[in-house]
Amino acid sequence: MAENVITTNDSSKSTSNQIVENFIFVWLNSGCDEPHEKNQQFISKLETIINSIEKFTDIDQCIELLAKIKDEKIFLFISDSLGRKLLPLIQQYTQIYSIYTTFKQQLWMQQYDNIKNVSSLDELLDKIQEDIRQLNNDLISMSIIPQSSNTDLNRLEPSFMYFQLLKENLFVLQYDQHAFDELITYCRTIYHNKKEELNNIDKFQKNYDKNKAIKWYTDECFVYHVLNKALRIFDIETIMKFSFVLRDIHCQIEERHI
Incomplete structure (x- = not known):
């Protein structure tokens, strides 16, 4: 049975449900909603660097969200067997910027160019911060500098x-x-x-x-x-x-x- 999506956003405020930044963090794990101290500490730290965080314990609900994301880049974290089942189903989603996993390097991972192995949640935070900096450099905004009068x-x-x-x-x-x-x-x-x-x-x-x-x-x-x-x-x-x-x-x- 599908479980409810757990999100850090307050659904009572429509404005706060908008993804107002260039990226969103998605975590698929059968136990990501359990009140483990390490999970809670990780989410608390993550909230200081990412505004939109979604946690899923169900593959179908996760895919449904990934399919809806059009204007933002996705940081996807998979940390158990659900992730391996998910990856073949989402290869068409070009908005996925990075995939992080705590799996040890395995042969099946080689077909995915954007998978990054991490050994701990602290290392994951460091990787995300690096990727945010790179992503912001990659996404070029329209210039507000006056254009040359010679422009065609x-x-x-x-x-x-x-x-x-x-x-x-x-x-x-x-x-x-x-x-x-x-x-x-x-x-x-x-x-x-x-x-x-x-x-x-x-x-x-x-x-x-x-x-x-x-x-x-x-x-x-x-x-x-x-x-x-x-x-x-x-x-x-x-x-x-x-x-x-x-x-x-x-x-x-x-x-x-x-």
């Missing part, structure tokens, strides 16, 4: 053209305290159970300075993760929430190139 506009992708038009409006609008408060509320909602990011949001609320917008983006906190994905998939609603931050980054870049 007829050859640009329609989405890029649309983004250029959006930029023109974003950067001339005036933003008030309401826009700032709205962004804070949104970020608190999507990170409502992530203590570290909530602390970052507090600092952002108290200390944000338009002359330090680039620093906030490059610090790889919530600003970087959410905005980076929104730009990559052209999520207009989220881009608009961060519009004053984008404007401030744009202004800083222009000042540095004068």
